[in-house]
Amino acid sequence: MKMKLAGALLLSLGLAVAGAGAGLAQSSADALITARQAEMKTNMKAMKALVSILKGETPYDDAAVQSVAKSIQDAHAASTAADVWNVSTQTGATVKTDAKPEIWSDPAGFAAGWTALDVAVAGLEASHDEASFKAAFPALGAACKGCHEKFRAAD
Numbered sequence: 001m002k003m004k005l006a007g008a009l010l011l012s013l014g015l016a017v018a019g020a021g022a023g024l025a026q027s028s029a030d031a032l033i034t035a036r037q038a039e040m041k042t043n044m045k046a047m048k049a050l051v052s053i054l055k056g057e058t059p060y061d062d063a064a065v066q067s068v069a070k071s072i073q074d075a076h077a078a079s080t081a082a083d084v085w086n087v088s089t090q091t092g093a094t095v096k097t098d099a100k101p102e103i104w105s106d107p108a109g110f111a112a113g114w115t116a117l118d119v120a121v122a123g124l125e126a127s128h129d130e131a132s133f134k135a136a137f138p139a140l141g142a143a144c145k146g147c148h149e150k151f152r153a154a155d
């Protein structure tokens, strides 16, 4: 009787531990997916601010362009530090992701997508007048689009 009880206790503990482990892995995938989607929302905000300058709706201002470029860079640095694209994040438990499996089957291609973004941001940072800003901008749009076409599922 005592043995049985201990066994049952161990069994239930074992299950509880396994359950907690799985729950943890899933919730951290959800947290990482949410974090990378937050990075992308920052990117979208940055894009909108730059397009508004491009269209002349917001007056050109070098400091504003620099600060937007930095926001893209900072968001990406935070995502990299948090390892938001690690292989455990291919699917979430409750959070939906549009990340395609190619992110993990073609890591070199995905890395090239980030390099294109870095180069585009560096181009914006090197621009300090309206003409060079306008010349640098298209590379940013191309970096977003180029990566989405390969690595983001269409909604």
Ligand code: HEC
Pocket (backbone or CB within 6 Å): 033, 036, 037, 038, 040, 041, 043, 044, 047, 072, 096, 097, 098, 099, 100, 110, 113, 114, 117, 140, 143, 144, 145, 147, 148, 151, 152, 153
């Ligand atoms: C190297 C690849 C890559 C680059 C560069 C990139 N994205 Fe993304 N983006 C993705 C992937 C992958 C997703 C889907 C993420 C997910 O759902 O887990 C995504 C999702 C998004 C989303 C949807 C976020 C949400 O709320 O679900 C927006 C908006 C977005 N990107 C905007 C941008 C903009 C603007 C840029 C350029 C300034 C950009 N992205 C650059 C790969 C990239």
